[in-house]
Amino acid sequence: MTATRTRAHWGWGYEDERQTIDAVREAAPGIAAYLGMGSADVELPVALDDVVLPDPRVQVPAALAGITDASVHARASHALGKSYRDVIRGMRGHFDHPPDVVLRPRDEREVEAVLEWAAGAGVAVVPYGGGTSVVGGVECAGDGYDGVACLDLGALDRVLEVDPVSRAALIQAGASGPVLERQLGEHGLTMRFYPQSFELSTLGGWIATRAGGHFATVWTHIDDVVESVRAVTPAQGVWESRRLPGSGAGVSPDRMLLGSEGTLGVITQAWVRVQPRPAHRASRGVRFATFAAGAQAVRQLSQSGLHPANCRLIDPVEAKLTGAGDGSAALLVLGFESTDDGAARVLDAAMTRGLAICAAHGGTWEEPHGKAAGGDAVGTWRDAFLRAPYLRDTFALMGVLSETFETAVTWDAFPAYHATVVGAVEEALGGEGQVSCRFTHVYPDGPAPYFTVMAPARRGDELAQWQEIKDAAGAAIVAGGGTITHHHAVGRDHRPWYDQQRPDPFASALAGAKAAVDPRGILNPGVLIDP
């Protein structure tokens, strides 16, 4: 089951899926013309053979030799996440903090053995799933430690048990989206959890970072899918909750691991809710003259109790960028789905009512023709959505800054908040490039806006350029009452704003909890709290 394909040592994905440099060169003029930015002068990334890393500082005991890889490819490919700054650094061969060693346990006992060794040796351990963090979650400088070990869970990738009656499955933490879906599919089941990182990211990573998934309403985060979690702690053994559909027995043990970002324990497996494939789906693209008008419709939809599976409002700039519109209108992708084969009329009624709400706010749409009923457009959008990370590497090579950030805020604050955040980013952009917005998830009390920034890169100075934009956005988000992240996690990159956002006594409590289970502070130090 274990993947044998080779991951790229920088940027996104598998070597066999990536564009060759020749292909990038061929495509660059067309892309530049389409975007109105970027250069046909494509940068040549630093080849793996030319990457120079500092010598490993740690000596792994013989007992762990079978799961140890200290090769340049292993260390470089595990050194960075997948943010824009990671892509830029990776393509230039700048691996600032490579792990000294990559350890790839094949079972939970080997996870325990790694933690035991690391605690004794004073080595920091970075739990690693798909390595798709965009917030510095897997990059550890290891200051104050005698080294850094990357604990890659990728070999723990099996669906261990399926309960078709309760619709749940026990899955190992290192299983990526496609790998776990393939195994669930053999039982006619699916998690139907599609973060943009789906191709590479893993169940354990989703849980550790509170990832956001497919559904725009109700079950927005992995939190809502998890039935129980099992993790290994450095000092207190295995942390495993009961498999329960619901409970009110004190503080939720699962909710303390959800979002712990590798600081409390190494998640090894979890029971999650699964379902059959949808029996019915319906989708419409609804146009609004402005993003604000669309937002009013989405607010009413979010408070209607209709619970659309998809309710993604895309502003005119982003609609044009993704080819979903011509830039003259905002687009709402409104979708309903059901796994119940008798639910056709319920879905029809829900769509009819949802469209009536849209119409009341000036929305217009075309009735679908043919049986696809919007499904094709949605499928196309989803494929593009999941391919986007590959495209971003191409952008970086041709001098296009491309990055996103996301947040959530209440409806009452949203109009001013949106204006302020966009204004701050535009000021930081200095008249070049663009910032666009879509809603990824919505709640009765507010949306989760997702911003995309595209700009001509200051080549060679991209990190500073992006930091200026990020600083402006972060300050506007915190001042405006939003969250610094809705589903990208905190990591190390979001700490300046997270530290302002989270309650101080809570940070003390979390540090106290960590000290109890990880007294030497070896687990992912610097993420969330200072060790």
Next chain:
Amino acid sequence: MTATRTRAHWGWGYEDERQTIDAVREAAPGIAAYLGMGSADVELPVALDDVVLPDPRVQVPAALAGITDASVHARASHALGKSYRDVIRGMRGHFDHPPDVVLRPRDEREVEAVLEWAAGAGVAVVPYGGGTSVVGGVECAGDGYDGVACLDLGALDRVLEVDPVSRAALIQAGASGPVLERQLGEHGLTMRFYPQSFELSTLGGWIATRAGGHFATVWTHIDDVVESVRAVTPAQGVWESRRLPGSGAGVSPDRMLLGSEGTLGVITQAWVRVQPRPAHRASRGVRFATFAAGAQAVRQLSQSGLHPANCRLIDPVEAKLTGAGDGSAALLVLGFESTDDGAARVLDAAMTRGLAICAAHGGTWEEPHGKAAGGDAVGTWRDAFLRAPYLRDTFALMGVLSETFETAVTWDAFPAYHATVVGAVEEALGGEGQVSCRFTHVYPDGPAPYFTVMAPARRGDELAQWQEIKDAAGAAIVAGGGTITHHHAVGRDHRPWYDQQRPDPFASALAGAKAAVDPRGILNPGVLIDP
């Protein structure tokens, strides 16, 4: 706004709502005949004047004199929760661990002042909302402390702010159900959160204990309604989260307070989601030949995505007990509701599909006549549901043991689990009395079964009698893989089973968190973890 009505010093509710002893005597023969148990020989409860309490051990500083009450009524009425064993002890005048003093702060600064004094004086503090705990959550022996202070939040009972755009409200923690609903009603809004303790229990108590509310699916617990929480900690000041519709910024600060049962901080206020009153409601009573057949229908309903507001399956014994049936069939109360005035057709379609699922499992029902559409029956049921705690005091006086316990378990395990738990209780009952079951809440992966035990009391020995039953039930629950509580909380009474259920490393982490914010361990010692 502060309530001026007098709470009973034992049992449920307000003096002016309670049955007089003469009324109980008059009703007893009829109740005994109806139940087939209990005696017309009604016990005379110990009057307040005859209650003897130990002298208070603590001296409250002069600065707190204005909020201090050390009267026998205050101490006795705050000494116990509302479980069966609390009712029995209260009516006999046995207040085993009365607080030395009751403090009733009028604002958050006075809460802080109480904590500051108590930390310095070595006094344990029991945060107290409505005092409706059925798990020993408010009864503190105070071993190892120089006294016990009850911190009654009842004077903090105002709705401070309403945001009609985001449909949210900021409400003080001491507001009871009716008190907060009255204030929200002035804005045309409602929380629509109805635990059985609604009349007395408070928002802060709901949050501290993860109370279960009105909705049978999706938003089952108060957890799903909370937007942000504010609490005062003894050592680290105010713990207040941002008001956010959703977030993925690390471990959720709110989820660490939810279910903390007063051990981490004193909850003073919270932002919660509110809504207009439902524009449409529909309800049907569906009969099934057996509870098992009904459970199969409910499983399919819970996995259908229809999200009924009400989906309470009542077994034949309980249907007869509550007058909802004749004992020959199980009854499913299936309800849909929507706040969206355009949702009539969506509700119709959902009900039609829901009933089709019921029919496929042998369910039968009568179409409603008149416009009530089942609403009257549901209203009657809800009124009876909310009045039940008063009735239980009557039962206790006439020698009827009446108590409940609740749990949750996955669907695959449920049939055997139900049989085992019922069997264990019946064996403990020794052929007298009965145990019945209903589902209060259901999830795609399992139900939350709620058991009611009625039996002739061994008068004078009720505590031991109930403990035998509870021990049998608790052992069966833990062995069967369920949770010792779905929404009644852990308190002190559930500790033996909770300690087996919760992950040990999590308990260490929680103790570490507590030590950080409450280093002297003054907050509700003995609940959840040992201080």
